[in-house]
Amino acid sequence: MIPRSIISLVLSAYLFFSPAPAKDSKASFDGKAALSYIKVLAADTMLGRKSGEIGGQMAAEYIVSKLKEWDLEPAGPKGSYYQDLTIEYNEVERGASLEIVAGKAKREFVYGEDWRQQNYSGSGNFAADIVFIGYGISAPQKEYDDYSGVDVKDKLVLFSTDAPRKFEEKLKEEALFPNRIKAAQAHGARGVLTFRSETQTAGFFGGFRGGLKKESYKPDFVIISLENKIVEFIFKHLKTELRYLFQQIETTGKPQSFATGVRSFANLNIAYDEKRPTQNILAKIPGTDKNLKNEYVILGAHMDHLGLDMTGDVFNGADDNASGTAVVMEAARTMKLNQIKPKRTIIFALWAAEEEGLLGSKYYTENPVYPIEKTVSYINLDMEGHGSGKINFSGVYYAPEIWDLLKARLPKEIVDNVIPGRGGPGGSDHTYFLSKGVPGFMVITEGFHFRTNRVGDVIDLIKPEVLKNAGDFVQAAVEVLATEPKISTLAERQENYYWKYETIVNYKTPSLDEVIKEHGDIKDPDVDFQLAAVGEKEGMTGDTLRIEVMKALLAGQEKLRQSKGLWPYESQPAGPMMMRGRQSSKTTVLVGLRGIGSLRDDLRWADVFSKQGIAFVLLDQPGFLFGDKGLSEEGKKIVEALGKANLLLIVKGLDSAQSKIFLENSKKPVLLAVNNLPDKDVIDLIKKTNSSIGLVLGKDEDGVSCFKRLDEAKKTIGTGYLSIVAENCLWDKAGKEQMIKLIRELLKAKYENDDLANLFSGTFLRALARART
Numbered sequence: 001m002i003p004r005s006i007i008s009l010v011l012s013a014y015l016f017f018s019p020a021p022a023k024d025s026k027a028s029f030d031g032k033a034a035l036s037y038i039k040v041l042a043a044d045t046m047l048g049r050k051s052g053e054i055g056g057q058m059a060a061e062y063i064v065s066k067l068k069e070w071d072l073e074p075a076g077p078k079g080s081y082y083q084d085l086t087i088e089y090n091e092v093e094r095g096a097s098l099e100i101v102a103g104k105a106k107r108e109f110v111y112g113e114d115w116r117q118q119n120y121s122g123s124g125n126f127a128a129d130i131v132f133i134g135y136g137i138s139a140p141q142k143e144y145d146d147y148s149g150v151d152v153k154d155k156l157v158l159f160s161t162d163a164p165r166k167f168e169e170k171l172k173e174e175a176l177f178p179n180r181i182k183a184a185q186a187h188g189a190r191g192v193l194t195f196r197s198e199t200q201t202a203g204f205f206g207g208f209r210g211g212l213k214k215e216s217y218k219p220d221f222v223i224i225s226l227e228n229k230i231v232e233f234i235f236k237h238l239k240t241e242l243r244y245l246f247q248q249i250e251t252t253g254k255p256q257s258f259a260t261g262v263r264s265f266a267n268l269n270i271a272y273d274e275k276r277p278t279q280n281i282l283a284k285i286p287g288t289d290k291n292l293k294n295e296y297v298i299l300g301a302h303m304d305h306l307g308l309d310m311t312g313d314v315f316n317g318a319d320d321n322a323s324g325t326a327v328v329m330e331a332a333r334t335m336k337l338n339q340i341k342p343k344r345t346i347i348f349a350l351w352a353a354e355e356e357g358l359l360g361s362k363y364y365t366e367n368p369v370y371p372i373e374k375t376v377s378y379i380n381l382d383m384e385g386h387g388s389g390k391i392n393f394s395g396v397y398y399a400p401e402i403w404d405l406l407k408a409r410l411p412k413e414i415v416d417n418v419i420p421g422r423g424g425p426g427g428s429d430h431t432y433f434l435s436k437g438v439p440g441f442m443v444i445t446e447g448f449h450f451r452t453n454r455v456g457d458v459i460d461l462i463k464p465e466v467l468k469n470a471g472d473f474v475q476a477a478v479e480v481l482a483t484e485p486k487i488s489t490l491a492e493r494q495e496n497y498y499w500k501y502e503t504i505v506n507y508k509t510p511s512l513d514e515v516i517k518e519h520g521d522i523k524d525p526d527v528d529f530q531l532a533a534v535g536e537k538e539g540m541t542g543d544t545l546r547i548e549v550m551k552a553l554l555a556g557q558e559k560l561r562q563s564k565g566l567w568p569y570e571s572q573p574a575g576p577m578m579m580r581g582r583q584s585s586k587t588t589v590l591v592g593l594r595g596i597g598s599l600r601d602d603l604r605w606a607d608v609f610s611k612q613g614i615a616f617v618l619l620d621q622p623g624f625l626f627g628d629k630g631l632s633e634e635g636k637k638i639v640e641a642l643g644k645a646n647l648l649l650i651v652k653g654l655d656s657a658q659s660k661i662f663l664e665n666s667k668k669p670v671l672l673a674v675n676n677l678p679d680k681d682v683i684d685l686i687k688k689t690n691s692s693i694g695l696v697l698g699k700d701e702d703g704v705s706c707f708k709r710l711d712e713a714k715k716t717i718g719t720g721y722l723s724i725v726a727e728n729c730l731w732d733k734a735g736k737e738q739m740i741k742l743i744r745e746l747l748k749a750k751y752e753n754d755d756l757a758n759l760f761s762g763t764f765l766r767a768l769a770r771a772r773t
């Protein structure tokens with residue numbers, strides 16, 4: 001900890017120059033005063049306000065000194081302004097360097113650009129030889145060991161974070177990144193140098209970086225990721241080629257490890273602290289109404305920023321987010337000065353460690369000082385200093401009633417300046433409030449925000465008139481929310497919010513025409529992905545039917561592109577966009593074939609349809625695929641053609657024996673829609689083929705029974721292989737109500753966010769992505 005005396009010395013210099021509060025009894029939000037707080041918060045002497053560092057602490061002390069000066073009541077635990085918490089602190093100190101000597105060539109590489117440490121890396125200042133070890137996988141019991149035949153003691157091991165395709169299944173466990181680190185440590189290596197193969201795709205959840213936990217941390221074991229530039233430099237001086245080596249592993253099934261003779265000089269100092277203390281700041285204006293004072297409106301912003309960069313330059317973070325912090329401060333000062341008498345209690349919150357992953361606000365929502373279910377709204381400010389002066393206010397989809405109220409009560413000149421938006425989790429500190437069911441809004445000024453997260457985010461670019469617009473709006477909004485007698489805190493708020501912010505797939509599959517007719521104009525839907533079918537026409541087969549299918553498909557896609565509420569799946573970029581469903585005000589429509597009547601006589605059409613945007617095939621009467629023993633000859637051809645064509649197979653109505661045969665023959669993942677969990681052999685096959693189960697929830701089944709079946713399935717197979725397939729249409733009231741009740745049970749059982757996301761869409765979307773590559 002830093003001695004308080006030093007901090008007060010620094011602060012007293014600032015306080016001396018701070019503006020005296022106006023004595024006017026009807027003060028309004030003062031943009032210049034807000035600017036003066038930013039001047040302090042974003043000064044170089046605040047060292048970038050990083051939580052867990054002296055700069056973060058000085059910023060907090062400065063804010064509290066102002067709140068005290070303005071006579072705002074502390075609102076933290078035990079009458080303090082501070083809510084203490086600890087964060088995991090993991091920082092590279094300045095002067096990190098990496099030099100590689102290969103033969104006569106010597107080169108120094110730039111930290112942050114060419115290489116960086118991974119989470120839970122240790123430190124060291126050392127010279128070490130580099131040993132190439134393929135994939136860094138050690139599984140001698142399964143006859144594959146990248147460490148066999150090489151000595152890696154005190155050396156740096158170099159490996160690809162990819163995995164050998166040949167053994168993808170067999171080495172699944174050993175290929176997990178934490179296990180590769182463990183192997184390197186067990187073999188006595190000094191550290192690891194990792195890189196990504198050219199062929200390696202980004203990976204659905206951002207690939208490797210997130211995989212480690214603190215168990216991987218050893219104080220003197222370094223974990224470094226390299227850009228390909230460095231790998232190329234190393235190999236330029238060797239008599240072999242990287243691509244050749246990986247090809248050899250693939251074809252021979254044998255490791256190709258060897259000592260490169262290349263030497264490295266590394267200097268990397270990491271400060272790692274499992275529990276570094278920091279704090280949120282909380283102040284309040286207490287409510288005056290006998291009952292409503294026990295309800296809360298929170299106005300908050302993160303006060304932290306990124307600290308110093310590797311060269312010692314300060315990330316001033318004037319816009320991000322000294323600006324939001326200053327708006328909260330000035331709003332608090334003005335309201336206090338005006339001696340407002342709100343019915344509800346107003347909380348002013350400044351969060352720590354937003355930049356480290358929303359840690360301060362997360363801590364608050366998990367350890368609320370005031371009951372979450374009595375919190376009527378949270379308004380978050382993040383970046384209020386740049387732009388046009390108009391205010392983006394998002395979160396309206398989650399609590400339209402709050403926006404309606406504000407529209408009705410606020411002066412026209414304020415409302416006219418506000419641009420309401422759908423909103424949703426992610427990006428800033430409103431996220432965890434939303435997940436707990438509190439209407440969470442995000443305020444960011446409209447327009448371009450200069451130099452976000454870069455060194456040049458400085459005070460000169462901040463416009464006080466923009467600060468004032470943001471301040472006028474949030475101050476007025478908070479006063480309305482704190483005063484309006486009728487704001488209901490819904491009994492099922494959290495369930496409803498989950499329903500809204502989970503990405504929801506509706507498996508009820510009408511024809512594409514019907515989908516467009518029914519939902520084409522609906523904005524802000526709860527359903528994020530809708531399945532739609534083409535492919536059946538009474539009495540038609542062969543070419544006649546194919547022409548019909550193509551016509552329906554092309555016309556439908558055109559209508560989707562033109563519609564207000566829908567968009568076609570294939571028009572979106574592949575990859576992480578999947579998760580964007582919930583951020584979008586449109587429903588993504590996935591078009592599939594119902595049955596295979598349109599291609600049964602000519603299987604080449606599977607590929608043609610797939611290229612035209614057909615995403616899946618729905619087989620609800622797959623009996624025809626089977627012969628006396630296993631798949632019929634035709635069945636085999638069909639399954640093979642569909643697998644090759646990048647189509648996801650959604651199969652209903654198979655018994656256990658058929659499922660087993662089907663999975664054994666399918667090269668691509670399959671979604672098996674089932675009413676009851678299949679046998680263990682089938683479950684093993686599902687995992688092996690990366691397929692998944694869609695547990696069908698009956699039309700009239702109640703939420704509790706749905707939950708019980710789902711929970712059992714989760715215990716047996718895990719949510720990574722499981723999705724919820726409701727028979728009900730989720731656009732309808734009955735479908736929604738069943739889901740809300742199910743969600744209530746899932747929340748009661750404390751399901752993790754990841755599990756919920758898997759069940760509602762994650763598992764399905766991953767299967768789809770895999771089928772289509």
Ligand SMILES: [Zn+2]
Nearest residue numbers: 320321382383
């Ligand atoms: Zn920010």
